[in-house]
Amino acid sequence: MIKLxxxxxxIEQLIGNKLATSANPGFVFGRGGNVTxxxxxxxxxxxxxxxxxxxxxxxxxxxxxxxxxxxVDTYDIGLYWHLGDEIGLTLLATMNIVAERQDFFGIxxxxxxxxxxxxxxxxxxxxxxxxxxxxxxxxGGA
Amino acid sequence: MAKIIKNPTEFAIPIxxxxxxxxxxxxxxxxxxxxxxxxxxxxxxEVTPIxxxxxxxxxxxxxxxxxVDGKNFLLYPDFAKSQxxxxxxxxxxxxxTKKTTQGAIEESFxxxxxxxxxxxxxVREIDFTGSAFSVTSAVAGKVTISQDVTTLPGKIINFVFVxxxxxxxxxxxxxxxxxxxxxTPYVSPFGGxxxxxxxxxxxxDTNTDVKIYKNGSLLFTWEIRGKRWAYKTxxxxxxxxxxxxxxxxxxxxxxNGASKPNTPTIDMLFQVSSAPLAEGGGQTGVV
Numbered sequence: 028m029i030k031l032x033x034x035x036x037x038i039e040q041l042i043g044n045k046l047a048t049s050a051n052p053g054f055v056f057g058r059g060g061n062v063t064x065x066x067x068x069x070x071x072x073x074x075x076x077x078x079x080x081x082x083x084x085x086x087x088x089x090x091x092x093x094x095x096x097x098x099v100d101t102y103d104i105g106l107y108w109h110l111g112d113e114i115g116l117t118l119l120a121t122m123n124i125v126a127e128r129q130d131f132f133g134i135x136x137x138x139x140x141x142x143x144x145x146x147x148x149x150x151x152x153x154x155x156x157x158x159x160x161x162x163x164x165x166x167g168g169a
Numbered sequence: 170m171a172k173i174i175k176n177p178t179e180f181a182i183p184i185x186x187x188x189x190x191x192x193x194x195x196x197x198x199x200x201x202x203x204x205x206x207x208x209x210x211x212x213x214x215e216v217t218p219i220x221x222x223x224x225x226x227x228x229x230x231x232x233x234x235x236x237v238d239g240k241n242f243l244l245y246p247d248f249a250k251s252q253x254x255x256x257x258x259x260x261x262x263x264x265x266t267k268k269t270t271q272g273a274i275e276e277s278f279x280x281x282x283x284x285x286x287x288x289x290x291x292v293r294e295i296d297f298t299g300s301a302f303s304v305t306s307a308v309a310g311k312v313t314i315s316q317d318v319t320t321l322p323g324k325i326i327n328f329v330f331v332x333x334x335x336x337x338x339x340x341x342x343x344x345x346x347x348x349x350x351x352x353t354p355y356v357s358p359f360g361g362x363x364x365x366x367x368x369x370x371x372x373x374d375t376n377t378d379v380k381i382y383k384n385g386s387l388l389f390t391w392e393i394r395g396k397r398w399a400y401k402t403x404x405x406x407x408x409x410x411x412x413x414x415x416x417x418x419x420x421x422x423x424x425n426g427a428s429k430p431n432t433p434t435i436d437m438l439f440q441v442s443s444a445p446l447a448e449g450g451g452q453t454g455v456v
Contacts, residue, residue, distance in 0.1 A: 058188075060200035065183065065190025072206065074188025113185065151188070 053091070053163040054080040056150040062160050064102075067151040076113050079147030084168025087142030091165040092122050095129040102155030104162055108146040115146075121153060142166050170253055171230030172199040172207075172243060178224050186211040191225065204246065213244045220244075229253050229268075238269075249274070321359065321444040328355045330419040330435040336370075337377070337429040341419040350418035351382075357415045357439070362408040365438030366391055368399040376427035379435060382418040383411065395427050411439060414449050 056068035056075055067076040094104055103123050109116040120137040124130045142148075150162045176182050176191040183190040187206060191197045199207065206212060219225050220240050227239030234242055241251035250271040265273040330341035330350055340349030368379065368391075379391040389409045393399055411417070419435050 059202050060198065063190075063192070063197070065181065065192070067188030069188070074186070076188050077186060077211075 053093070053165040054082075054148055055161065055163050056080075057159070057161040059159055061156055061158050062152050063156045064152055064154050067149060068160065068162060070149075075147075075149035076107075076109070076116070076151065078111060079107075079109060079149040080164075081146075082108070082142060082148050082166055082168075083145055084166070085144050087144060087166050087168035089120060089137065089140035089142055089164070090134065090167045091163075092120070092132040092137075093129070093163040093165075094122060094124050094127075094132075094160065095162075096124075096157040096160045097128070098158040099126050099128055100155065100157040100160070101125050101127075102157045102160070103153045105151050105153035106164060107149045107151070108142060109149060111147055116149075124155075124157070142168070144168070171228075172204065173197070173228040173230060174199065174243070175226045175228055175233065176224070177226060182219065182224060184212070184215060184219075186215050196228070207243055208246065216244065231268075321441045324441050325364065325438050326359070326361075326441060327436055327438045328417075330355075330437070331433070332421070333432050335429050335431050336421045336433050337423040339421055341421065341433070341435060343417075343419075351420070354382075354416040354418040355437075357411045357417065358413060358444075359439075359441045360410070360412050360443035361439040361441040362410050363389060363404055363437065364402065364408060364440045366401045366404075367436040367438075368393055368396065368433065370397060370430040370433035372428045372431040373397045374427050375430045375433075376424040377430050377433075378422040378424055380420040380422055381409070381437070382420065383409070383415050385416075385418075388417075392424075393430075394424070410442075413443070413445065413447060 056070060058066060058068045062068070067074040069075060070078060070080050089106070092104065092106065096102075101124065103121055105121050106119045107116055108119060119142065120132075120140050122130070122132045122136065148164060148166070150164065152160065173196050174191055175196040176193060179193050181190050181193050181195075186209065187203075189197055207216070216225070217240060220227065220236055220243070223236060227234045227243050229242060233239075238251075238253075241248055242253055245251050248271075250269050252270040253268050254270070254273075265276050267273055267276055328343065330343050331345070332339060332341045340351045342348060343350045343353060343355045363381070366379070374395050375393060375397060376395065377393045379393060380387060381389045381391070389404070391401055417437070419437075421430060421433065423429070
């Protein structure tokens with residue numbers, strides 16, 4: 028005899044976590060080749076400092092940043108917002124990746140980082156270099 | 170072929186529209202996936218003045234390119250002259266000297282002078298130094314030929330007088346004017362000397378005096394006796410001369426004792442001595 032009252036919360040939690048992981052890849056930036064300091068990652072084919080990924084939620088807060096590269100690389104990622112074509116370009120947070128192929132950052136790493144509404148999000152390699160880097164950015168809001 | 174941008178300066182150079190910064194005394198290797206981004210108008214506008222100032226230098230993986238070639242290679246890759254390749258590579262059995270597609274095309278179509286002497290030029294551009302013509306053409310097929318009159322002196326030009334049927338005491342026609350040359354003579358655009366004559370007609374054993382007139386005055390008489398054809402280059406000095414704008418007519422004077430010429434041709438050869446650039450003409454008074 029199954030005790031439904033005991034099992035339902037567990038299933039909801041389980042399903043909820045999987046959906047959250049698979050369906051919310053965040054904003055993904057990347058660039059091919061050996062990407063060196065000062066290079067902006069691309070939003071599809073466009074440098075994200077020219078056109079970033081639009082963010083329109085109210086009360087936005089930076090939640091997570093995931094970084095990946097082909098090689099074991101050491102580099103810094105700068106996360107910015109702007110209004111297009113670098114207008115109002117503002118640094119939100121910097122993440123340091125040290126000799127890793129992938130790294131993960133959360134609020135404990137960068138603290139509370141509010142993100143304005145109706146802006147464009149951009150990412151660049153601000154120090155070091157990475158081979159074929161990718162960055163996923165998660166921003167919460169309402 | 171690679172695409173590399175070098176920064177020989179002491180300062181990092183950002184290229185905003187590409188989202189990159191090329192470090193001082195460093196270089197940036199362009200990923201093939203990003204080649205097309207460099208032809209975006211905004212990038213071209215941003216990069217062109219930097220390349221013009223030689224603050225950035227384009228390298229094709231083999232050598233640094235000059236400003237013009239660098240811009241073409243990077244920003245205008247669809248131009249034939251922009252497409253570079255490793256020139257030491259054999260294409261079939263051909264090893265090109267030039268390093269661009271256009272250069273290879275030019276090498277594939279060498280031009281040869283009529284006398285077989287080497288031509289220091291290509292399909293695209295030829296300079297026939299010292300000859301009568303300069304030729305410039307393009308891969309696209311456009312060809313322009315310009316005559317350089319300064320090289321004409323010394324050259325031989327010819328013009329022909331004819332008449333159809335029996336010709337006795339009659340003016341010949343110049344070219345195919347269908348009018349006698351006393352009213353429509355040959356007009357010389359150059360100065361020069363009469364250096365050769367040929368005669369041909371349809372009848373054997375003909376007699377005639379070929380009288381050549383310049384501006385209505387007798388210039389020279391050539392006696393044809395018992396000939397069907399003849400030539401003459403031993404024209405006594407001083408050779409009859411022409412000036413720019415002189416008008417030449419030919420008359421066949423009857424000479425008894427043999428057949429009359431039938432449908433004769435007189436080909437006159439003049440050696441150009443002066444070819445000044447000028448324009449002239451007249452309303453009346455041909456000869």
